[in-house]
Structure formats: structure tokens, C-alpha cells
Amino acid sequence: xxxxxxxxxxxAAQPHARPYELRDTLVRGLILRxxxxxxxxxxxxxxxxxxxxxxxxxxxxxxxxRAHAQQTAAEYIQQGLPSIAKAKPTGCTLDAFLTDRYxxxxxxxLKCGRKYVERIRVVFAGMLDTPLxxxxxxxxxxxxxxxxxxNTAKTLLPPTKATAARDLACLRxxxxxxxxxxxxxxxxxxxxxxxxxxSRKVIxxxxxxxxxxxxxxxxxxxxxxxxxxxxxxxxxKIRGEQLYPDLAAGSYGDHLTPVVLLAMNTGLRRGELLxxxxxxxxxxxRMLTIRAENAKSGRQRHVPLNxxxxxxxxxxxxxxxxVGRVFDVSDVKTAWAGLLESACIxxxxxxxxxxxxxSKLVRAGVDLNTVRELxxxxxxxxxxxxxxxxxxxxxxxxxxxxx
Numbered sequence: 001x002x003x004x005x006x007x008x009x010x011x012a013a014q015p016h017a018r019p020y021e022l023r024d025t026l027v028r029g030l031i032l033r034x035x036x037x038x039x040x041x042x043x044x045x046x047x048x049x050x051x052x053x054x055x056x057x058x059x060x061x062x063x064x065x066r067a068h069a070q071q072t073a074a075e076y077i078q079q080g081l082p083s084i085a086k087a088k089p090t091g092c093t094l095d096a097f098l099t100d101r102y103x104x105x106x107x108x109x110l111k112c113g114r115k116y117v118e119r120i121r122v123v124f125a126g127m128l129d130t131p132l133x134x135x136x137x138x139x140x141x142x143x144x145x146x147x148x149x150x151n152t153a154k155t156l157l158p159p160t161k162a163t164a165a166r167d168l169a170c171l172r173x174x175x176x177x178x179x180x181x182x183x184x185x186x187x188x189x190x191x192x193x194x195x196x197x198x199s200r201k202v203i204x205x206x207x208x209x210x211x212x213x214x215x216x217x218x219x220x221x222x223x224x225x226x227x228x229x230x231x232x233x234x235x236x237k238i239r240g241e242q243l244y245p246d247l248a249a250g251s252y253g254d255h256l257t258p259v260v261l262l263a264m265n266t267g268l269r270r271g272e273l274l275x276x277x278x279x280x281x282x283x284x285x286r287m288l289t290i291r292a293e294n295a296k297s298g299r300q301r302h303v304p305l306n307x308x309x310x311x312x313x314x315x316x317x318x319x320x321x322x323v324g325r326v327f328d329v330s331d332v333k334t335a336w337a338g339l340l341e342s343a344c345i346x347x348x349x350x351x352x353x354x355x356x357x358x359s360k361l362v363r364a365g366v367d368l369n370t371v372r373e374l375x376x377x378x379x380x381x382x383x384x385x386x387x388x389x390x391x392x393x394x395x396x397x398x399x400x401x402x403x
Contacts, residue, residue: 005032007062013040019108030069032057039104044069046076052182056100092183094120094135095128101181102174111298116170123147123167132178135188140168203385205356210345217343218257225253251319255327256335258312260353265309267357267375269296270350274329278322286310290376297378355386362386 003009005024013022015038024030031043031051040057042065054060054068075082098117106113121128124143147164172189179187206214226247233243252258259273266288275294282289286305292298305313316326336350354375361371372383
């Protein structure tokens, strides 16, 4: 939008759902960019596609921004390249960069932007006062050694290399934006050799015996919880206290059994499962909708329900009512650990239920592209991990040559 900027217009510019820009008609090339968070920044564009950020509104007045813009335009006409394009970036600290620039942008543009910013602040807390221009390979190598030898507050153990690599990726991504905004000439971490992280080579899924033990443990757990509810209500009734809702024989004790059964029969990620609402469930059409904002790929998809998954959701709805979220919990870590112990299963993560789902499909002869669509993989590369589980299909393909 083009307008003759005034102090009143600049101060009154309100945030919208998406970032927008106000271009000054009095001084060509001066732009006020307004983020959905309310953050406003002055930008100078001396030719199409060539721009730099001057500073935040509040740090620079309209008159000061116009003076910078006029000087930049004159230098471009006289020299072909304004000094703002040649000047070395200022010594903005990591803390100032996160607060003033990256956090407002990330909250709007990134799916988990707030978490990424908080992760950088926590993991790189000792570097918050470090100027962006001081980041280099030596500094990061020192951080990497400390990160892998320092115990964390939650586990009392150092993080894994995979966790540290994800920490580093968050910082690397943030510094890339600093380059885009003219705060750095280049990302000092791009040339850094990627830290070697050994991927998990073995795809863990349940053997038939393990699956039987897991299902038996779920039944024992539900039976115990139903009996405990009946006993507790009997105790409360004798003492004249308010009773808890009854759990009929065969009911689920809580959320864990339907969560596990749904994971085993749909391959949904834990976050996708726990963010489901009843509006996403169509039991008549036997279909789940994974919304774009809850999907790792950022794309909406539909997942069909088989008989067991449909029955689990139907019983869950009968017990809790089909309002709001299907599973009103934020995590299943504690209950899951207890379940594995009861089933005598080791080395199996909740996420491995997703591998279990995919592995059973492949072994049943389902083609990999269909498995990819059900899992919500962005491309076939991730799904190819399961190709070795279909030896019959591979043998049949080779046999066609002889025919």
C-alpha cells in the first residue's frame, strides 16, 4: 500500500493476520513493515529486490528513517551501490536479535515458532550476550562439547547427539534469517561441518508375541481401574460422599487404551493423536481428518478407520461424550512406561507404534506409496525404510522378467 506516511499513520498502523507494508510516497524506497505481532520496522529499498532493514519503529523516527532513505537513494544514483549495502552489520547480540526480530517473525511464520525461540534461549543461554558477528566454528565446537557432557535438569543425563544436532539446527535457521535481514554478511554456521549423528538403523516394531502381551497388559490395566473405581465408590457411598462416575465392565479405565489402539491402527504421530477433536472424527464415514496445523508436514490429510479403530473411538465417545478434544491429555509418557513394564517389553518407544503400523501394512502386501500417504510422509524416501519387509513383493517383481 502506498501512502504519504505521517507520524499519526505510522503510530496507528494496526497488525493484520499477515505481514504488510506501507510505502512512503514522499520518499521513494522507504517502507514500514508491520508484523501480525505488532512489531514495526523501517526498510529501505534502493532498487527492486534490493533492500535492508534500517531499524525498528521506536528506535528510528519517521524523519530519521526518511533521512536514511534519501541518503541511500542518492548514494545509489551516484555510486551504484549505497553504503548501507557495503556496511558491515552491527554487533547485535543474540538476545536482542531474538527479542526484536526473530521472535515476532517466528511466532507468525513458523508452526512452532515460539518453541523454537524458547529452545534457542534455553540451550544457548550462555551466548545470549554474544554479538551475532562473533559466532564461528570454534565457538560452536566448544558449545557442542559442553552440551554433550552437561547433565540436563530433567533426566540428570547429558542429551543425545541427535538432540544437540536439533538444537544447533534451530540456531542455524535463526542466523539464516539474520543474513536475510542484513544483520549478518553470511551465516557463520553454514560452512560448519554437520555434526555426525548416528541414525536409528533398526526399525522397531512389535513381534506377534509382544503385541499379544501389550494388548493383554492394556486389558489388565483397564480391568484393574474399573474394579478400583467400583471399590472406591463403594467406600464413598458408605461414608456419604459424592460418587465418581461409574465405569461399566469392559470400559476403558482412562485414555491410554484407545490412544494405543488408534496409534496401532492408523499410524498417527503422538502429537496428531492428542490434538484430535471430535470434529475431526467421522465415525459414519470411518475417517479421521488430520488438520494442517497439527500435521508435521503442514498438510491436511484424511486417514481411514478400520473396525478396531472405529470401535475404540466409538467406546471413547460413549464414555466421555463427543465434545472438544478426543483425548484431553498433553502426554502419555508415564502411563506408556508403566504399560511397557507390565507387558515386559523393552526398547520400544510410543513412536514405534507408527513403525509397527507401517510394517504390518508392508508385510501384508500394501504398496509403499499407499503406506506413504497413510503415514503422511512428504516424499517416498522416508517410506523406503520399510521396503525390506516386503521380500515377496520384490521377488514377484523380479519373477516378471522371466515371464
